[in-house]
Structure formats: C-alpha cells, structure tokens
Amino acid sequence: MSGPGVAWYIAIAGFLFGIGALGVLIRRNPLIVLLSLELMLNSANLALIAFARHFHNGAGQVFALAVMAVAASEVCVGLGLVVALNRKRLRLDVDSLSELRG
Amino acid sequence: MTGGAWLCLAAPLGGTIAILLCGTRIPRAAAGWISTSSVAVAFAGAIWAFFGVHSQSRPQIIGFGNALPQRGELTTAWTWLQSATGHHVFSVGLQLLVDPLSAVMMLIVSGVGMLIVLYSVGYMDGDDEERRYFAYISFFVFSMLLLVEGGNLLLLLVGWGLVGLSSYLLIGFWHERPSAVQAAKKAFVMNAVGDATMALAFFILIAHTHSLSFGVLSVHLSSTETSLVALGLLGGAVAKSAQIPLQTWLPDAMEGPTPVSALIHAATMVTAGVYLIARTHAIFEQARTVELIAAGTGALTLLVAGLIALVQTDIKRVIAYSTMSQIGYMFLGVGVGAYSAGMFHLLTHAFFKALLFMAAGLVIHAVANEQDIRKLRGVGKLMPFTKWCFLAGALALVGIPPFSGFFSKDSIVASAAALGTWYGWIFWVCGVLGALLTGLYTFRLWFLVFPGEPSPFVREHYHDDHHGREGAWTMLVPVGILALLATFGGWLQWAPKWHPFTSWLAPAAPTLAAAAPTSTQEYFTSAATVIAGLAGIAIAWAVYSEQRLAIPAAPFLRRTFEHKFWFDELYDAVFYRPAAALAGVLFREFEEPVVLQTGPDLGETTLAAGDLMRRIQTGLLRTYVLFLAGGAAAVVLAFLIVR
Numbered sequence: 001m002s003g004p005g006v007a008w009y010i011a012i013a014g015f016l017f018g019i020g021a022l023g024v025l026i027r028r029n030p031l032i033v034l035l036s037l038e039l040m041l042n043s044a045n046l047a048l049i050a051f052a053r054h055f056h057n058g059a060g061q062v063f064a065l066a067v068m069a070v071a072a073s074e075v076c077v078g079l080g081l082v083v084a085l086n087r088k089r090l091r092l093d094v095d096s097l098s099e100l101r102g
Numbered sequence: 103m104t105g106g107a108w109l110c111l112a113a114p115l116g117g118t119i120a121i122l123l124c125g126t127r128i129p130r131a132a133a134g135w136i137s138t139s140s141v142a143v144a145f146a147g148a149i150w151a152f153f154g155v156h157s158q159s160r161p162q163i164i165g166f167g168n169a170l171p172q173r174g175e176l177t178t179a180w181t182w183l184q185s186a187t188g189h190h191v192f193s194v195g196l197q198l199l200v201d202p203l204s205a206v207m208m209l210i211v212s213g214v215g216m217l218i219v220l221y222s223v224g225y226m227d228g229d230d231e232e233r234r235y236f237a238y239i240s241f242f243v244f245s246m247l248l249l250v251e252g253g254n255l256l257l258l259l260v261g262w263g264l265v266g267l268s269s270y271l272l273i274g275f276w277h278e279r280p281s282a283v284q285a286a287k288k289a290f291v292m293n294a295v296g297d298a299t300m301a302l303a304f305f306i307l308i309a310h311t312h313s314l315s316f317g318v319l320s321v322h323l324s325s326t327e328t329s330l331v332a333l334g335l336l337g338g339a340v341a342k343s344a345q346i347p348l349q350t351w352l353p354d355a356m357e358g359p360t361p362v363s364a365l366i367h368a369a370t371m372v373t374a375g376v377y378l379i380a381r382t383h384a385i386f387e388q389a390r391t392v393e394l395i396a397a398g399t400g401a402l403t404l405l406v407a408g409l410i411a412l413v414q415t416d417i418k419r420v421i422a423y424s425t426m427s428q429i430g431y432m433f434l435g436v437g438v439g440a441y442s443a444g445m446f447h448l449l450t451h452a453f454f455k456a457l458l459f460m461a462a463g464l465v466i467h468a469v470a471n472e473q474d475i476r477k478l479r480g481v482g483k484l485m486p487f488t489k490w491c492f493l494a495g496a497l498a499l500v501g502i503p504p505f506s507g508f509f510s511k512d513s514i515v516a517s518a519a520a521l522g523t524w525y526g527w528i529f530w531v532c533g534v535l536g537a538l539l540t541g542l543y544t545f546r547l548w549f550l551v552f553p554g555e556p557s558p559f560v561r562e563h564y565h566d567d568h569h570g571r572e573g574a575w576t577m578l579v580p581v582g583i584l585a586l587l588a589t590f591g592g593w594l595q596w597a598p599k600w601h602p603f604t605s606w607l608a609p610a611a612p613t614l615a616a617a618a619p620t621s622t623q624e625y626f627t628s629a630a631t632v633i634a635g636l637a638g639i640a641i642a643w644a645v646y647s648e649q650r651l652a653i654p655a656a657p658f659l660r661r662t663f664e665h666k667f668w669f670d671e672l673y674d675a676v677f678y679r680p681a682a683a684l685a686g687v688l689f690r691e692f693e694e695p696v697v698l699q700t701g702p703d704l705g706e707t708t709l710a711a712g713d714l715m716r717r718i719q720t721g722l723l724r725t726y727v728l729f730l731a732g733g734a735a736a737v738v739l740a741f742l743i744v745r
Contacts, residue, residue, distance in 0.1 A: 024727050033723075094723045101721030 009050030016043035103154020110147030174201025197253030224574030296341020303334025343375030360463030397437025404430030408539030439614030440517035482552030506592030541638020
C-alpha cells in the first residue's frame with residue numbers, strides 16, 4: 001500500500017471540519033449553514049475512510065455510507081425548511097428565527 | 103363444654119356485625135333487641151360451659167384422691183402466630199380456656215351484661231344513635247368475654263385492649279359533649295400506660311420462656327425476672343381497675359351513658375385487674391413482695407376513694423368512687439392470696455354495683471337528667487320501687503347481713519388478718535376503716551336523695567314513663583332481678599360454715615394457706631366490719647337526716663377530698679405541663695425556623711436557579727452551536743489531558 005500517511009488525511013479532515021464549524025457559527029444564511037454542515041459531515045467521512053484504510057478494516061467504510069445517508073436526509077429536511085421560510089416570505093436569516101428564546 | 107365457650111364468644115360479636123350490617127334498614131329498637139338476645143345467647147353458652155366444667159370434676163376428684171383435680175379444657179381453633187429463633191419455636195394459638203375461673207367470669211359478664219343491655223333498651227330509647235350504642239355494647243361484651251376466655255396471655259391482652267377500645271367508644275358515646283370526649287381520651291391514655299407495662303412483661307416472658315401460655319407462669323424464672331413480670335402485670339391491672347396511682351380516669355368515665363357505667367365501669371371491665379391477678383397467681387406467688395404491693399395498693403385505694411366519695415355531689419361519681427374503693431377490697435383479697443375471696447367479692451359487687459348504677463339511672467332518667475344530689479332530695483317518695491332497690495344495693499355495699507356484700511367483703515378482711523404479720527394487721531385496719539367510710543358515703547347519698555319530702559326541683563321535673571311507672575319495664579325488670587341477686591347472691595358462700603365458691607375455684611386459683619382465716623378470725627372480723635358499717639350509717643343518719651351533728655369544718659381536708667387528693671393536679675404538673683412546655687419550645691426553636699422554613703427556602707432557590715438558566719436560552723441557533731462546539735472541544739481536551 002502506498003500514498004501519503006494517515007496523518008495527512010486526518011489533517012485535511014480536521015481542516016475541513018474547522019471550516020465547516022466556523023461557517024455554521026458565523027454565517028447567517030441558512031443555505032450557507034447547511035453547506036457548512038455538509039462540509040463537516042464529509043470531513044468526518046474522510047477521516048473514517050482514512051482510518052479504515054489504515055487499520056485494514058471495512059467497518060469505517062460502512063460508517064461512511066451510513067453518514068452519507070444521514071447527510072442526504074438532513075439536507076432534505078434543511079432545504080424543506082428553507083423553502084418553507086421562503087413561502088412565508090421571511091428573511092433568510094437564522095438569527096431572526098429565535099422564537100424559543102427563554 | 104368448649105362448644106359453649108365458642109358460642110358464648112361468638113354470639114355478641116355476631117350481634118355487633120348484624121347491627122352494623124343492617125344499618126338503618128332496621129328500626130332503632132330492633133338494634134337493642136338484637137343486642138340483648140345475642141348477649142342472652144352468650145349467657146346460655148356460659149351456662150353450658152359452666153355445667154361442662156361441673157360435670158367434668160367428679161370422677162377426677164375420686165381418681166386424684168386429695169390432690170387438686172385438673173379441671174377445665176383448652177381448645178385451640180388454629181395456630182395464630184408462629185415464629186422461630188434458633189431451635190426455639192414461639193407459637194400462639196387462637197385458643198380458649200374453660201376452667202372454673204373463666205366459667206365464673208363468663209357467667210358474670212354475660213349474665214349481668216344481659217340484664218344491663220336489656221336495661222339499655224329502655225334507657226337509650228329515643229337517643230339519636232341507639233344503633234351505634236348497641237353495636238358498641240355488644241362489641242364490649244365480646245371483648246370482655248375474649249379477655250376472660252382467652253387461653254393464653256396474648257389473647258388475654260387482645261381482649262384487654264379491645265375492652266379498652268370499647269370503653270373509650272362508650273365513654274365518648276355522646277361525642278357532642280366536649281367533656282365526654284375529654285373523659286374518653288383520658289381513660290384511653292391512662293389505660294395505655296397499663297397496656298404498655300403488660301406488653302413489657304410479656305416480652306420478658308417470651309425472651310426467657312419462649313411461650314405465653316398460662317402454663318409457663320409456674321416455670322421458675324430468676325427472681326428479678328419474676329418480679330419484673332409481676333410488676334408489669336400489676337401495672338396493667340392497676341390501670342384497668344382504676345387503682346392508685348392510675349385511678350383518675352374512672353370518675354371522669356361517668357360521662358358515658360349510665361348503663362355503660364354500670365356494665366363497664368362497675369360490674370365487669372374494671373374488675374378485670376382482679377381477674378388478671380387471680381389468673382396469673384402463679385407468677386405473683388413467686389414474687390410475693392409484688393403481690394403484697396398489690397394488696398397495699400388496694401388497701402390505700404379503698405381508703406382514699408372512700409374519703410373522696412364523702413364530698414362528691416354527683417350521684418354517679420359517688421358510686422364511681424365507691425367502685426374504686428370496692429375494687430381496692432378485691433385487690434386486697436387477691437393480693438394477700440385469698441383469690442376466691444377476691445373473686446367472690448367481684449361477683450357480689452357486680453350484682454350490687456350494677457344495681458346501684460341502674461337505680462341511679464332510673465332517678466336520673468325520671469328527673470330530666472339531673473345528677474346533683476343536692477337537688478334530688480326526696481325523690482324516693484315519688485319512686486318507691488327504685489328507693490327500695492337502691493336500699494338493697496346500699497346495704498349490700500356496706501356489708502350488712504344478710505345482704506351479699508357481708509359475705510364477700512368480710513372474708514377479704516379476715517384473710518388479711520390471717521396473714522398474722524404487721525402489714526396483715528394494717529390491711530385489716532384499712533379494711534375495717536373502709537367499711538366505716540362505705541357506710542358513711544353510701545348512706546350520705548341515701549339520706550340526701552331518697553327519704554323525706556320531695557324538693558321543689560324534683561316536684562317540678564319528675565315525670566314517669568306516661569303509664570304511671572317509674573320507668574320502662576325493660577329498665578324495671580333488670581333492676582328488680584339485680585335487687586334480688588344483691589340481697590340473696592351472697593348466700594352462695596359463708597366462709598366459716600360453707601364455701602362452695604372457694605372449692606369451685608380451688609383447681610384454678612387455690613387460696614394460699616397463709617391467707618386462709620380460721621373461723622374465729624372470720625367471726626371476729628365480721629363483727630368488726632358490721633359494727634364499723636353500722637357506725638358509718640349512724641353517722642350519716644345523724645349528719646344528713648337528723649342534722650344533729652354538724653359536718654366538721656376542716657377546710658383543708660375538705661379541699662383535699664374535693665380535689666381528689668390532687669392527683670389530677672399532680673399529673674398535670676408532672677406530665678402535661680412539662681410536655682406542653684417542651685412542645686412549645688420545640689415549636690419556637692425547631693419547627694418554626696427549620697421545618698416550616700425549609701419548604702419556602704427550597705422553592706426560592708429553585709426559582710433563582712431557573713432565572714439563571716433562562717438567560718442562556720437565547721433562541722439563537724448559533725449560540726447553541728457554540729455551546730455544542732465548546733462542549734465537544736472540552737471533551738477532547740479532557741481526553742488529551744487525562745491520557
């Protein structure tokens with residue numbers, strides 16, 4: 001088996017996760033927030049695959065498939081919410097949606 | 103014979119249950135008749151049991167020669183309690199004992215009980231809650247029969263507790279009167295003291311003999327244990343029988359209806375202490391000092407109660423103190439070891455004291471519930487039947503021959519003389535002085551209430567039963583029967599000449615040899631007590647009828663008697679006030695600052711914490727993500743550091 005060591009993959013995955021988390025934290029547009037979430041999930045997938053290869057264990061790949069399914073459903077719900085917001089002609093801004101304030 | 107015992111026990115309980123189940127579906131009077139007939143069935147059962155024991159005896163006397171025949175039978179329905187510690191098995195059966203002693207008690211309880219319940223039919227007629235009354239009184243008869251028939255100490259204690267309960271219920275029967283409720287409470291609490299000491303005695307017995315059957319009482323325990331057990335039993339007897347120092351509840355118990363006073367607080371329940379000592383005489387004989395303490399208690403009580411009775415103004419309270427005094431005689435009798443003399447006085451006392459109470463009840467009923475003897479002067483002229491019956495009871499109480507008290511009381515005093523020791527003679531003097539006091543207070547009552555011209559109060563309030571009679575026939579018949587029994591009942595036994603009663607009880611409770619008086623002592627004592635009684639009557643006649651003698655002023659003595667020797671005040675100061683003060687202090691220092699403050703404090707803390715938590719609920723998605731990310735980072739850091 002050749003190619004870069006597992007540390008490189010983990011570094012990239014961590015970098016991608018950081019970008020995603022930062023996006024979720026500082027962006028207000030729900031579409032961008034969803035995009036950033038996808039980025040985080042995929043960074044996790046990258047880490048899983050990398051470890052699967054490193055340990056010669058197929059379980060990580062199975063997990064990655066499951067994460068993809070979860071990501072797809074999550075995007076469905078998220079986009080549905082965005083469409084619903086648009087229908088009600090509300091601003092596309094996550095900060096304005098604070099009805100559950102204590 | 104055991105069939106009779108079970109019938110005797112079950113019938114009154116059946117009566118209670120029937121009255122309870124029928125409720126308002128039956129007329130009020132029917133409850134009274136159910137109750138009366140159930141007690142009559144119990145009486146039939148008692149007679150059956152009595153003749154069972156009677157017929158059992160003869161062949162065995164022949165077989166045993168001079169030895170005391172074993173008479174009686176123990177019948178066990180089923181094992182009630184069972185427990186084992188190590189290799190000892192402690193087991194108590196639901197068992198009844200029919201022997202000469204319990205047969206006599208069964209006859210007294212159900213026989214006198216039947217007459218008194220019949221009297222209640224007339225006395226309680228028209229009361230709002232007649233059915234409740236009759237349910238209670240049948241239940242009392244059941245409990246009392248359980249007490250006397252119980253075949254082991256635990257069943258005896260069950261009956262002991264249940265008579266306390268029914269006494270409580272019946273004293274407080276007129277629950278709309280605060281004084282009746284107070285009196286019921288007082289009786290219950292005072293009795294609870296005695297129940298507790300009895301239970302402690304039983305614990306000692308269980309610990310050392312692993313049994314509560316009557317048979318273990320003659321097993322040899324160490325002398326300390328024996329004394330403790332005897333003292334515990336004596337405590338129970340003293341509380342139930344209203345002897346010093348637990349006597350204060352009995353006069354207050356007169357708040358109950360008069361038939362209750364006659365049945366529970368004169369004829370049966372209060373004499374249970376005497377029965378207890380006679381039943382457990384084996385243990386008392388091993389602890390002779392405690393037995394003599396019982397006799398001393400009786401001697402003291404008979405004098406103190408007689409003195410207090412001299413100044414009472416309530417007709418029922420005079421008789422109540424007289425009951426205390428007569429039970430003092432019985433304690434004296436069983437305490438010196440003359441069990442049959444004590445039990446014989448119990449029998450005659452049941453007759454004449456029930457008679458006195460019920461005759462007083464007739465008077466009270468006829469003059470608008472007035473009980474103050476100063477207002478009742480001359481009532482005898484309007485109520486001749488009551489007057490003569492009361493006189494029979496009074497003469498029996500004083501012990502004038504040939505009335506029944508003469509035969510029973512003199513034997514007790516004579517057996518004190520038979521001891522021959524210095525305390526025996528003190529008891530003897532107390533007994534004779536008691537006879538003087540009995541004559542005095544009894545005939546004070548008699549001269550104040552019955553003879554002479556009716557007072558204006560009596561003239562104004564007297565009413566007959568609308569048929570020209572002094573009361574309903576249900577009330578007059580029992581009084582008449584009891585008057586006959588009070589007059590002739592004592593002829594059963596005259597100790598110097600014939601003593602069937604003593605021989606009858608001998609298998610169950612033989613008189614101690616030390617307490618068996620000679621004929622000379624009997625005659626001598628009889629002469630002394632009769633003279634003392636007559637002297638008492640003569641003084642009462644001179645003071646209250648002829649008014650030749652003035653009552654001595656002696657204000658201090660008078661106040662002492664009127665305050666009942668300050669026992670109530672003493673208990674108030676020693677027990678009630680410190681307890682109330684302690685409760686007050688605890689309320690101020692502990693309850694108010696700690697208990698009452700904890701709840702509000704808890705609430706306020708929770709509210710404040712909630713306020714704090716509300717601040718971080720911003721509703722902003724990004725805040726939550728931040729917390730989430732922060733939390734995850736913290737977990738990762740923690741793992742890195744701990745590793």
